Amino acid sequence: MDHERETWNRRYREGSHPSLDPDPLLPQSYAEFVTPLFPGGGSAFDVAGGIGRHAIWLARRHWQVTLADISPVGIDQARHHAGDLANHINFQVADLADFVAGTKSYDLLLVFFYLERKIFPELVKVLRPGGLLIYKTYTRENPRFGRGPTHSQHLLANNELLHAFPGLRVLYYQETIRDRGVAEFVGRKA
Numbered sequence: 001m002d003h004e005r006e007t008w009n010r011r012y013r014e015g016s017h018p019s020l021d022p023d024p025l026l027p028q029s030y031a032e033f034v035t036p037l038f039p040g041g042g043s044a045f046d047v048a049g050g051i052g053r054h055a056i057w058l059a060r061r062h063w064q065v066t067l068a069d070i071s072p073v074g075i076d077q078a079r080h081h082a083g084d085l086a087n088h089i090n091f092q093v094a095d096l097a098d099f100v101a102g103t104k105s106y107d108l109l110l111v112f113f114y115l116e117r118k119i120f121p122e123l124v125k126v127l128r129p130g131g132l133l134i135y136k137t138y139t140r141e142n143p144r145f146g147r148g149p150t151h152s153q154h155l156l157a158n159n160e161l162l163h164a165f166p167g168l169r170v171l172y173y174q175e176t177i178r179d180r181g182v183a184e185f186v187g188r189k190a
Helices: 002-013 025-036 053-058 072-088 116-124
Strands: 043-047 063-070 089-093 106-112 127-138 168-177 181-189
Touching: 002 043, 002 072, 002 089, 025 053, 025 063, 025 106, 025 127, 025 181, 053 063, 053 072, 053 089, 053 106, 063 072, 072 089, 106 116, 116 127
Parallel strands: 043 063, 043 106, 063 089, 106 127
Antiparallel strands: 127 181, 168 181
């Protein structure tokens, strides 16, 4: 855990993730799935949210967001970037590799470019009935592009994400191989 934390602290200090623009999957999914179900906003959990690009984007749309990340440096940068929106965001330094659902539940879960398979059931537990999970991360096709993770522990097999959440109804799924290999998933809890 300490090694992982220090790795991410260093990367954030070096500016490895400078963009505050959301991944395109978030606005696309927000328009198509989130807004019709939660037109007035709700509560969201941004898993391994780094410098806060997705949490800030949701806070601008009046969501109450919990942003958790292993890196205190990333969380400090997120708080700074949030500015006046920081009062809509609960910032938490946490090692999500051992995440266990507590009593808090959320309308929306975001997981972008983070893969810890053993917490998949906990993510479903923390999602309220009718809530949505938006998930995007790398597949085993990604190493050929020379950036991002290369260890299979951090890479999805073909269609793995599609079948990772049997308790959720799949609303959208896609795997692409363009400038990187990724899988995108949107699911809703019954």
